[in-house]
Amino acid sequence: MEPNVKAVQPQFRSGISGPKPGGMGFVFDDIHGLIPGPPETDGTSFTALLELPPPQAVELLVMEDFPAKSMPPPIFPSNIALSDRASMFSIFASADNPPDSTNIISASSSMKIDSVKQEPLESEHHRNSSSPAVSNQSLKSIKRKEREKKVKESSKKSKKLEANEASDGSGEQLPYVHVRARRGQATDSHSLAERARREKINARMKLLQDLVPGCNKISGTAMVLDEIINHVQALQRQVEFLSMRLAAVNPRIDFNLDALLAAESESSIDNSYLGMFPPSIWLEGQLNGSRQQQSWLIDGVHPSRVDDTSNFITPDNSLLSYDSPPNSVSLHSSQLKMEL
Amino acid sequence: MAESPSVANPDANSTVSRKRRKIDPDSPTRILAETGPTRWRTQAEQQIYSSKLMGALRHIRRPDSGGHAAVRDAADRVLAISARGKTRWSRAILTNRLSLRLAHINRKHKKAAKPSAGKSRPRKPAVLQKKLPPVQSKVKVLSRLVPGCRKVSLPNLLEETTDYIAALEMQVKAMTFITGLLNAGQNFTSS
Numbered sequence A: 001m002e003p004n005v006k007a008v009q010p011q012f013r014s015g016i017s018g019p020k021p022g023g024m025g026f027v028f029d030d031i032h033g034l035i036p037g038p039p040e041t042d043g044t045s046f047t048a049l050l051e052l053p054p055p056q057a058v059e060l061l062v063m064e065d066f067p068a069k070s071m072p073p074p075i076f077p078s079n080i081a082l083s084d085r086a087s088m089f090s091i092f093a094s095a096d097n098p099p100d101s102t103n104i105i106s107a108s109s110s111m112k113i114d115s116v117k118q119e120p121l122e123s124e125h126h127r128n129s130s131s132p133a134v135s136n137q138s139l140k141s142i143k144r145k146e147r148e149k150k151v152k153e154s155s156k157k158s159k160k161l162e163a164n165e166a167s168d169g170s171g172e173q174l175p176y177v178h179v180r181a182r183r184g185q186a187t188d189s190h191s192l193a194e195r196a197r198r199e200k201i202n203a204r205m206k207l208l209q210d211l212v213p214g215c216n217k218i219s220g221t222a223m224v225l226d227e228i229i230n231h232v233q234a235l236q237r238q239v240e241f242l243s244m245r246l247a248a249v250n251p252r253i254d255f256n257l258d259a260l261l262a263a264e265s266e267s268s269i270d271n272s273y274l275g276m277f278p279p280s281i282w283l284e285g286q287l288n289g290s291r292q293q294q295s296w297l298i299d300g301v302h303p304s305r306v307d308d309t310s311n312f313i314t315p316d317n318s319l320l321s322y323d324s325p326p327n328s329v330s331l332h333s334s335q336l337k338m339e340l
Numbered sequence B: 001m002a003e004s005p006s007v008a009n010p011d012a013n014s015t016v017s018r019k020r021r022k023i024d025p026d027s028p029t030r031i032l033a034e035t036g037p038t039r040w041r042t043q044a045e046q047q048i049y050s051s052k053l054m055g056a057l058r059h060i061r062r063p064d065s066g067g068h069a070a071v072r073d074a075a076d077r078v079l080a081i082s083a084r085g086k087t088r089w090s091r092a093i094l095t096n097r098l099s100l101r102l103a104h105i106n107r108k109h110k111k112a113a114k115p116s117a118g119k120s121r122p123r124k125p126a127v128l129q130k131k132l133p134p135v136q137s138k139v140k141v142l143s144r145l146v147p148g149c150r151k152v153s154l155p156n157l158l159e160e161t162t163d164y165i166a167a168l169e170m171q172v173k174a175m176t177f178i179t180g181l182l183n184a185g186q187n188f189t190s191s
Helices: A002-017 A027-034 A043-051 A054-063 A079-088 A099-110 A113-128 A132-171 A189-211 A221-252 A257-263 A273-289 A292-309 A324-338 B003-008 B010-023 B029-034 B037-041 B043-058 B067-082 B088-110 B132-145 B153-189
Strands: none
Touching: A002 A324, A027 B010, A054 A221, A099 A113, A189 B153, A221 B067, A221 B153, A273 B010, B037 B153, B067 B088, B067 B153, B088 B153, B132 B153
């Protein structure tokens, strides 16, 4: 069994560091068959552990009171790094020793898959010390738990962010912003708040980038802001020009009723908005040409006009299709009178 | 050119609306359709705006001069009304621009001959130009462009800008359409 294990060992290492973190769930089954005992003297308890399914093995490890439990933290620098990371997470803030090991295991289980690279380092130190399978087995369980929990964690983080954004959009009143710190980032409250703020800003910038054409390729906040400013200015200028054209069109509407009626009766008229509009244009001409006090006339005339114009309306390409009953039209204009 | 912004990002619009729906699945879709900048893209919104704008155009006083300013004002006000008071820029338009613009027009009438030199606000003397963060200066420019958003924080400003851009695009589309209609009708009936 020993030579078998030794031969299998390099394969196992490459097997671990090779595949991508995403699809590691199935790999562990292979590893489970491949797991080499590290060449120590204390192989009996380790192989006994190997035969168990992994969660129970972890439980055993956690529950048992290993005499060498206090040893891993000082001896293995990677474990020290593990404990550092455990302290980084704001959730795992306990300082006791017995919970510390479980915290280390669970904290490292929520880490990303980069700890796989520590595995060679880990096994080197294994050979140096006499402490058996604790850290190795814990690392394997860590890797498995990483794969299980990595997806959950990222989804949790995104869910929290989305929840934050939803409530941001609704009321802009969040009592606390719950953002989980990612690996390798500082966790004091200032940087957390800054990071939350930056993420909010970046999310909104992305929305803006979607809205403004041609901003998707540009990277960098300043350039995107430039584009946004240009776009807003261009749109405002367009509105200005269009209002000039509208103002030019408006006072010149001064038609004869005969001409309009003659135009309406022509059969060559396309029965779309073109046909619909001359009556209302005539109404506008009436108003703009005459006094303002006759605006009530429009409201009175309009319902009857709407019945006429509804014949010309094709529902798909008419902008001003009055699907609602004609009363609402007069309601609109009277509303406007109130509001203006 | 009015069509190009709307055509350029149809998929962006759908992804944005999809993202909003994912956040809030159980609220009724009607409320969802009313919040966020995607509400400006619906045909119903454009119809509402156009009908209100037509009504507003009828109420414009016979323009003696500066007619396009009045039209522009009316268009902006109607746009702000269509926003239903949910955004800062719409409220700012409704409360400020009316009085400001009228005063401006009055002043233009009175002081037609005299060039108004002292009218603009005295700028800060350019002794201490602390414009080193270019992002900050651009943010200031943007906040000046969006009405009513001068002292607004950056994330809120970005949100207001999103809504404002969507609303402006809708306004341009609607006004183009109306102008085209009126021109067509005018040409048709005058010929």
